[in-house]
Amino acid sequence: MSQTTKKALAQSLKKLMNTTSLAKITVNNIVNDCGVNRRTFYYHFQDIYALLEWIFKNEVAAVMAENKTYETWQQGFLRIFFYLSENRKMVLNTYNSIGRDQLETHLYSAVYNLVLDVVDEITEGMEVSEKEKEFVVNFYKVALVGLLLEWIRTSMTENPEQIVDNLNKLISGDTYKALLKCKVC
Secondary structure: OHHHHHHHHHHHHHHHHOOOOHHHOOHHHHHHHHOOOHHHHHHHOOOHHHHHHHHHHHHHHHHOOOOOOOOOHHHHHHHHHHHHHHOHHHHHHHHOOOOHHHHHHHHHHHHHHHHHHHHHHHOOOOOOOHHHHHHHHHHHHHHHHHHHHHHHHOOOOOOHHHHHHHHHHHHOOHHHHHHHHHHOO
16 A cells, blocks of 8 residues: 555655656645545655655666666666656656756656666676775776766756767777776786
8 A cells, every 4th residue: 555655655756757847746736636635645755855856766666676787777767768758757857956956856866776777687607806896896886977967957858869879889899898997816
């Protein structure tokens, strides 16, 4: 029941964000739309930003669940673009509000996990220190999230498939090469 209630509250917030700026949405708006009382909301979430954080944490991670390998990372990254695009009004509303930190935090987290899985796969059997792996993961995390944030900043107009295709042309094989260089450092 708890997950069902959280999902219902999330759907209400997302629905409201399609027409109202985040700063103008109240807990009362959410609970009235959802059909629960304020106590129920506060039983699950500290405030609206905690609900927003829960949405991004659960939904962004879920969209890439199957695509976190060296061969499929591009699909996982593309699925993040698709999720953001499908939730365009909510994402732009969040990006242009105080809630932007929640969006950025969860994009960084999701992309970090994606890149970490790829790097772990590549380095299997290689002698690369955790510190060197961490550096490579963080480098790609910042680059990839930077692309996502720039795409959001420019109103999500560029074709996500083209962005990922260009990215793949640019860095194809470079992660492996970087890790090989670290091996000899």
